Amino acid sequence: RIPEHPRIVKLLGSVIDYNDSDQTPVLLVMERLRRDLYVALKNRLEFSVRMRVALDVVEGLRYLHGLGLVHRDIKLKNVLLDEVNRARITDLGFCKPEVMMSGSLVGTPIHMAPELFTLKYDHTVDIYAFGILFWYICSNGVKLPTNFDVCSSKDILWSAVKKGVRPERLMDFSDECWSIMTKCWDTQPSQRPYLGEVQEKIEQILNNTRTTSMATSSIEYEGSDFGVGDFVLLSEITKDAFVQNLKLRFDNGRIYTYIGEVLVSVNPYRELSIYGHNYITSYKGCEMFERPAHIFAIAEAAYRTLKQRLINTCIVISGESGSGKTEASKIILRYIAAVTNMSNQAEIQRISNILIQTNVILETFGNSRTNRNDNSSRFGKYTDLNFDYKFDPIGGKIQHYLLEKSRVVKQQIGERNFHSFYQLLSNKKSLQEYGLYLKPEDYYYINQGQCCKIDRIDDKKDYEKAIEAFKVVGFTQDEISTIWKIIATIIHLGNLTFTDVDGEHCLIVRSNDQNDQLEWISKLLDCEPSDISSALTSRVVAARNEVFQSRQNVTRAYYGRDALSKVNCI
Incomplete structure (x- = not known):
């Protein structure tokens, strides 16, 4: 018995x-x-x-x-x-x-x-x-x-x-x-x-x-004073009730709220102490609704589904510009790195660090200051994480799409070009190497928004972070130098001007000092000035068995200059 x-x-x-x-x-x-x-x-x-x-x-x-x-x-x-x-x-x-x-x-x-x-x-x-x-x-x-x-x-x-x-x-x-x-x-x-x-x-x-x-978790328990943690539990399902509950929670420091299995996040535009080790521990291994609404719960639910059902899982992060999508993706990556196999933590940390540093590079060349957000992503991205049989991350890839190439040549008042242009100009040591002797405000492509300097953005510090990220990801010094040469070339292209000859064709305006834009462009691209001049002031036309060169007027030359800059941007 x-x-x-x-x-x-x-x-x-x-x-x-x-x-x-x-x-x-x-x-x-x-x-x-x-x-x-x-x-x-x-x-x-x-x-x-x-x-x-x-x-x-x-x-x-x-x-x-x-x-x-x-x-x-x-x-x-x-x-x-x-x-x-x-x-x-x-x-x-x-x-x-x-x-x-x-x-x-x-x-x-x-x-x-x-x-x-x-x-x-x-x-x-x-x-x-x-x-x-x-x-x-x-x-x-x-x-x-x-x-x-x-x-x-x-x-x-x-x-x-x-x-x-x-x-x-x-x-x-x-x-x-x-x-x-x-x-x-x-x-x-x-x-x-x-x-x-x-x-x-x-x-x-x-x-x-x-x-x-x-003692350490301020969101372990949520009383009625914090509003309703899941919108499906609202007694009145109306727009006003939704907004009122969202505001009540935000005013009490609760930026996350569920709608069933969907998480609504309100960007506080400041750092919060709700992503530390104690919070990670409190959500690790828990079912989604065992703890108050949090992005860690979403990450844990996706990771647990991957392990239990042995199927691919996906987290879709969507929202308006400035809603915090980029930061949310970083937080999820950090959580996954923290909860995976502790015995192999060094290798996992190395892989997760590469993925996180890849985000730094993408932000440098794909993010910019807009009227709604100082670090707005001007592209979409799909991050793919790969796990081994023990469900530890072993690598990943990031696919980007819909890059706003037009921002390279045109910005609205109050907005900036991509961060990389201002970061390069903040590095005094490289300015002579790339021929960037003028003030940032004197470069056409990066001052159309009339806000080259933003107090909340430290371009010099961000440049150093970008250089470090390149090294972590595995770029060689030659590759890093080539990338910054392309950025410098685009800056010079923006200051390239044309003069009309006879209404049908034009010439590039040259200068006799160290600021000759055409000379620097050809040097950075490792070609002859005549090659650049010919490419911008004329075009090759093929008709049947004939190939001939057609002169460009000033308008078409500027169009070609901008088109070349956007191609370099890619």
Whole structure:
């Protein structure tokens, strides 16, 4: 008969073979639970949930030991979780009264205490096995400890265990958790702690976690004063009620609100302290509506769907200019990098850093100041993240489309060209190299909006960030130099002027000083000035078997100049 206890799986009945003289049960009917701990840890669980599971297992073992029973096979697959992630111990097939154990060798190799091989053991083998189980619980994964994974056979593993080899300490293990593990798997059974001591220590860890969470998370609980966190719960579905709720939440520092599985975000245009490690931890492993509305919940839902259903997932970020789309994409990337495999965090951090730095480069050459936003993206982009079989990011690519090329040659009053032009002009060291001797206000392409300098934008600092981003992504010094030469060429093209000859054709206006635009353009493009002049003041026409050159008037020359600048922009 299986003992009845909240932490032990319930036996509902059995099927007996009455043709057998012993009438031995051939099938046990037990309660159905959601999943085992192995599956749960593959999908990651929040730290507090994992500590609660550990407490449940200890409680179940204490009950069995109180009845004089020893489980002898505590492992991930033998701990089942219900809908709210409360644990129950199952598979009592090896469970025996301590006084009846005949010295048989049973259990799962990596969870077996060394004294099992002497065939003389007691209930402390369960404490040892719990120590190994607790290692998995704290690691929040199912990957074998490295010290065990290197063992090529069961015999080699057993030999290592008998010699004192144990799982290694991972970098995110706290001293308290590591102390519990090492004491539980002590080689000497008499030195292992009582389960009551283990339970007390885990309860203390769990209480400290809750206290820290309450102290650091200002959005852990939202009362009625903060408005309704999900618009579908509004008592009155009207535009006025929608806006009023949005304003109430924003005034109380709540920039996120759900509409079912859609997240509405209001850009606060300032930095908020709601994206730190404590917030990441509080949303990691949680269902979407377990916590207040947050972009981390969306990122976690997409990542969890990828792992559980093994299908591609997508997050669509849409909104008007200045609504915060670019920042939202950065936040999602940072979250994914933070919640993936801690044991390989260095490589994951390197990959995520490349993706984030790619955004810096895209913003440099694709973002500009508009009348609504100092850092407005003037293009669309699709970011593709690739994951390996362990669901760790291993790379990605960014596709861009619909770049506003016309901004290179024309901007409205109060707006700027792309950031890259102003960043280059802020770097005094490179100005002579590119022939940019004039003030920014004197360059036609970058001063049509009459706002070359914006107090809120530090072009020099952003230039340094762009250079660093180039290096992180993997650009060579020659490639970086070539890119800035193209930007300098476009600036010079904007100051290129034409003079009419006879109404039918024109010439480029030259100067005899160091500011001769044509001379610098040809130097930067590594060609002859005559080549540039010919390309802008004439065009080649092909008719049947003839090819001839046609002169351009001033209007068409300026059109050609602008067209060349936009092509260089691509």
